[in-house]
Amino acid sequence: MRAKRPAGCLVLCFGNPAREDDGLGPAVAERLEKLKLESVAVESDYQLRVEDAPAVAESALLVFVDAAAAGEEPFSFSRVTPRPGLDYTTHSLGPGQLLGLAEEVFGRSPESYLLAIRGYSFDLFEEGLTERAQVNLEAASDFLADFLRRAAKAGAEGPGRSRRPSREAAGLGREAAGLGGDNAQGGVG
Numbered sequence: 272m273r274a275k276r277p278a279g280c281l282v283l284c285f286g287n288p289a290r291e292d293d294g295l296g297p298a299v300a301e302r303l304e305k306l307k308l309e310s311v312a313v314e315s316d317y318q319l320r321v322e323d324a325p326a327v328a329e330s331a332l333l334v335f336v337d338a339a340a341a342g343e344e345p346f347s348f349s350r351v352t353p354r355p356g357l358d359y360t361t362h363s364l365g366p367g368q369l370l371g372l373a374e375e376v377f378g379r380s381p382e383s384y385l386l387a388i389r390g391y392s393f394d395l396f397e398e399g400l401t402e403r404a405q406v407n408l409e410a411a412s413d414f415l416a417d418f419l420r421r422a423a424k425a426g427a428e429g430p431g432r433s434r435r436p437s438r439e440a441a442g443l444g445r446e447a448a449g450l451g452g453d454n455a456q457g458g459v460g
Contacts, residue, residue, distance in 0.1 A: 279310030279311060279312070279330070279331055279332070279423070280310060280311045280312070280330065280331065280332040280333070280334070280419060280422060280423065281311075281312050281314065281326055281327065281329075281330035281332070281333050281334075281381075282299075282300070282303060282311060282312070282313045282314070282333075282334045282336060282415070282419070283314050283316075283319065283323060283327075283333065283334070283335050283336070284296035284297055284299050284300035284303075284313065284314065284315040284316075284335075284336040284337075285297075285315070285316055285317065285318055285319055285335070285336070285337055286317070286337055286338050287317050288398055289396055289397070289398055290393055290394075290395070290396060290397075291390070291392045291393055291394075291395055291397055291398075291399065291400065291401060291404075292338050292390025292391055292392050292393055292400055292401055292404040293338050293390065293393050294338070294398070294399075294400060295336075295337070295338040295388040295390050295400065295404060295407070295408055295411075296315065296336045296337045296338060296388075297315045298400065298408050298412075299336045299386070299388070299408065299411065299412055299415065300313050300314070300315035300336070301315075302408075302412045302416075303412070303415070303416065303419075306416055308416070308419050308420065308423065309423055310423050311419050311423065312326075312330075314326070318364065319335075319364045319365070319366065319369050320364065321364065321369075321372060323369055324369060324372045324373045324376055324377065325373075325377065327369055327370065327373040327380065327381065328373040328374075328376070328377035328378075328379050328380065328381075330381045331381055331382070332381055332382050332383075332422055333351075333370075333381045333382070333383040333384070334383070334384050334385075334386055334415065334418075334419070335351060335366040335383065335384070335385045335386065336385075336386045336388070336411075336415070337366075337385065337386075337387055337388070338387075338388055338389075338390040338393070338404075339387035339388060339389050339390060340390060340393060341389075342387055342389055343387075343389065344389045344407060345388065345389055345406065345407035345410040345411060346386060346387060346388045346389060346407055346410065346411040346414070347385075347386075347387045348384060348385070348386050348387075348414070348418075349384065349385050349387070350383070350384055350385075351366045351367055351370060351383040351384060351385050352367060352370070352383075353367060353370035353371040353373075353374045353380050354367035354368050354370070354371040355371045355374075355375065366383065366385050370383055386411055386414075386415055388404070388407050388408060388411045389403075389404070389407050390404045390407070391403050391404055392404075
């Protein structure tokens with residue numbers, strides 16, 4: 272689903288709900304949309320696409336949300352930096368590559384983070400999350416909603432202006448949340 276987005280924060284959730292825990296990204300999108308957070312646009316799709324680059328460039332703050340087949344439980348939250356170069360295919364575009372494309376084509380990329388939610392089962396073509404993934408979804412959704420509220424309250428700097436994280440302005444970040452790791456390329460996507 273594609274939503275009209277306001278200037279401000281863009282949340283790009285991706286994954287395949289028909290592959291069990293790979294549906295964690297879209298599940299977060301559903302929860303965020305119900306909250307109707309001010310200045311936050313939520314988009315959900317099976318994967319990141321080159322067509323997302325204009326929306327990325329127009330955003331002041333960007334959060335990618337994906338399932339992770341390995342890593343920290345219940346989730347990790349890390350900074351994403353642009354990866355220059357066009358070495359992608361339409362089936363394997365990662366968050367850093369999408370940021371790099373936005374910067375290369377439109378001359379700007381927003382402050383960006385990846386929320387990688389730990390999943391456990393991705394092999395079956397079956398809708399629905401595992402019980403453990405549902406617990407992680409709850410924790411990650413609460414964290415992200417709080418982060419977005421704090422970021423909105425602190426105010427956005429403007430599209431593509433800041434390339435440094437403003438964790439102080441948002442009151443959160445991977446260190447403040449007790450989460451480490453640089454997972455800039457996403458999970459299972």
